[in-house]
Amino acid sequence: MTLRFILGDQLSTSISSLSDLEGNDIILMAEVMEEATYVPHHPKKIAFLFSAMRHFAQKLLTEGFRVQYITLEDPHNTGSLTEELSRAIEGFNPSRIVVTEPGEYRVLSLMKGWSQRFGLPVEIRSDDRFLATHKEFDEWAKGKSQLRMEYFYREMRKKYSILIEKDGTPIGGRWNFDKENRKPPPKTLKVPKRLSHKKSPIVQEVLALVRRRFGHHFGNLEPFHYAVTAEQANLELEQFLNEILPFFGDYQDAMVAGEPYLFHSLLSSYLNAGLLLPLDVCRKAEAAYQAGKAPLNAVEGFIRQILGWREFIRGVYWLHMPHYGEQNYLQATRPLPAFFWGAPTNMFCVAEVVRHTQEHAYSHHIQRLMITGNFALLAGLEVKAVQEWYLAVYSDAYEWVEMPNTLGMALYGDGGLVASKPYAASGNYIQRMSNFCSHCSYNPNEVLGEQACPFNALYWDFLARHETRFRANQRMRYMYAVWDKFSGEKQNAIRAEARKVLQRMANGNL
Numbered sequence: 001m002t003l004r005f006i007l008g009d010q011l012s013t014s015i016s017s018l019s020d021l022e023g024n025d026i027i028l029m030a031e032v033m034e035e036a037t038y039v040p041h042h043p044k045k046i047a048f049l050f051s052a053m054r055h056f057a058q059k060l061l062t063e064g065f066r067v068q069y070i071t072l073e074d075p076h077n078t079g080s081l082t083e084e085l086s087r088a089i090e091g092f093n094p095s096r097i098v099v100t101e102p103g104e105y106r107v108l109s110l111m112k113g114w115s116q117r118f119g120l121p122v123e124i125r126s127d128d129r130f131l132a133t134h135k136e137f138d139e140w141a142k143g144k145s146q147l148r149m150e151y152f153y154r155e156m157r158k159k160y161s162i163l164i165e166k167d168g169t170p171i172g173g174r175w176n177f178d179k180e181n182r183k184p185p186p187k188t189l190k191v192p193k194r195l196s197h198k199k200s201p202i203v204q205e206v207l208a209l210v211r212r213r214f215g216h217h218f219g220n221l222e223p224f225h226y227a228v229t230a231e232q233a234n235l236e237l238e239q240f241l242n243e244i245l246p247f248f249g250d251y252q253d254a255m256v257a258g259e260p261y262l263f264h265s266l267l268s269s270y271l272n273a274g275l276l277l278p279l280d281v282c283r284k285a286e287a288a289y290q291a292g293k294a295p296l297n298a299v300e301g302f303i304r305q306i307l308g309w310r311e312f313i314r315g316v317y318w319l320h321m322p323h324y325g326e327q328n329y330l331q332a333t334r335p336l337p338a339f340f341w342g343a344p345t346n347m348f349c350v351a352e353v354v355r356h357t358q359e360h361a362y363s364h365h366i367q368r369l370m371i372t373g374n375f376a377l378l379a380g381l382e383v384k385a386v387q388e389w390y391l392a393v394y395s396d397a398y399e400w401v402e403m404p405n406t407l408g409m410a411l412y413g414d415g416g417l418v419a420s421k422p423y424a425a426s427g428n429y430i431q432r433m434s435n436f437c438s439h440c441s442y443n444p445n446e447v448l449g450e451q452a453c454p455f456n457a458l459y460w461d462f463l464a465r466h467e468t469r470f471r472a473n474q475r476m477r478y479m480y481a482v483w484d485k486f487s488g489e490k491q492n493a494i495r496a497e498a499r500k501v502l503q504r505m506a507n508g509n510l
């Protein structure tokens, strides 16, 4: 008999570890403190995952399979994946263990120790829910000093023949329609109301558990509207394709106060936990284009996020682990300020994104990248602390996807492996792409003085202090040309202002 161990983000019936499942096999699933607390996960993330795990186990049980499900408060629960496996081996005496590779290097290291520890064969299968194999990605990356998503994405489009004409050229004559995307927020905006799923008894039980055991973690547990089954996640996908996808491209980078979701799909938590499959989502988006339901710029842009960015990011993680996470190219060491955990700040943009995060365990990409990420980059916040924050507070966060996005994309901590230049921006960008500044007590057009937007002095100071690293970067020439036009006196005043901003941050009154 085979024991098959399913992790909390492997909730797909097509997962490779179940592909040859037989009636007599045992499927093990375990809620363990080690996974729930290795960073202080947002209560909504834990509630989502435990609810989805319990529903998945129930589905397997109703299909007649043998499931050993260990709840967090099971009196015998040892609190770790390895020890729960040990108990199951003692109880069922299997002849072998089958697992699908995990999403984190930390867990892969555990798995690699299991065969020796238990004296049993342990088969670690590849995770074929992803669309590029490790081998494919590694071969593509071989010999390249810089990895650029765009070229990898084109290979993926060809591989899966998505938005490709019969002659092999991209539909619409171009691979990328971003020129038509990224509009500032419209003056009047009608954002569709999102689905709110009825809470099953399982969800209600999990909410009570999470309230009891993890209520002290940062983040609001309720209201809780998440989909927790594949069926519910598919309803979210349908709503997105029908009502939201047409606007996805246009307003992908826009930010609006009080509107955490805008026209984003909110599908990442479901994709990452396995309730939705990436290829299925891409094919359905393509079908929406072919049926004339959404324009090409929106559909191509959306598919690129999944077929391109998501796969690329995963490839980078596995190609460079374990040393990837140890990098800190810009030597950023300042402690994370308390306003990342909800303490007050006068910076409306930061407060708003943290508030979205606290309430929903979600904020959209540009908020993660250009508000909290940009602030962390400019202020030189400690890379590990920032990463831990992103891993804890978002319901879609697992290290394989969080780390290259945070360390690589937002913090330039890998020295340019993921991003061709740092995503550093002043208040000017935030003013253009959002309506945040009109709610803020700081002035985005001022660089000096108590009322000046803190992003401004920090931005110039960032360029100045990392001049040796970035002056030669072609994509940053314009920024240095502007800096060079400032008089020496003005440059000194700006750098002194940046020091004051950082001091105010350290004193807790920014």
Ligand code: FAD
Pocket: 263, 264, 265, 266, 267, 268, 269, 271, 272, 302, 305, 306, 309, 310, 311, 313, 363, 364, 365, 366, 368, 369, 373, 390, 391, 394, 396, 397, 398, 401, 402, 403, 405, 406, 409, 410
């Ligand atoms: P949409 O905007 O609707 O995009 C559609 C889908 O594309 C997403 O569901 C996601 O699966 C995929 N996608 C888009 N951008 C990326 C990307 N850069 N990397 C990987 N997949 C992408 N995403 C996570 O899934 N988990 C994380 O822990 C995570 N951490 C991030 C940290 C930082 C600092 C930044 C800048 C980005 C991070 N992202 C992460 C990427 C991105 O912000 C989220 O995938 C996205 O905001 C999820 O919301 P959505 O489903 O509405 O996405």
Ligand code: DLZ
Pocket: 006, 007, 008, 009, 010, 030, 031, 032, 033, 035, 036, 037, 041, 045, 046, 049, 102, 103, 104, 107, 398, 399
């Ligand atoms: C994120 C998470 C949490 C909060 N809890 C569990 C759990 O109790 N049991 C489990 O199997 N998985 C959990 N997970 C997901 C794992 O952390 C995830 O599988 C690994 O990080 C590998 O991606």
Ligand code: SF4
Pocket: 346, 347, 348, 349, 350, 426, 427, 428, 430, 431, 436, 437, 438, 440, 441, 442, 443, 444, 453, 454, 455
């Ligand atoms: Fe953010 Fe500066 Fe705009 Fe205030 S003025 S919202 S701090 S960018």
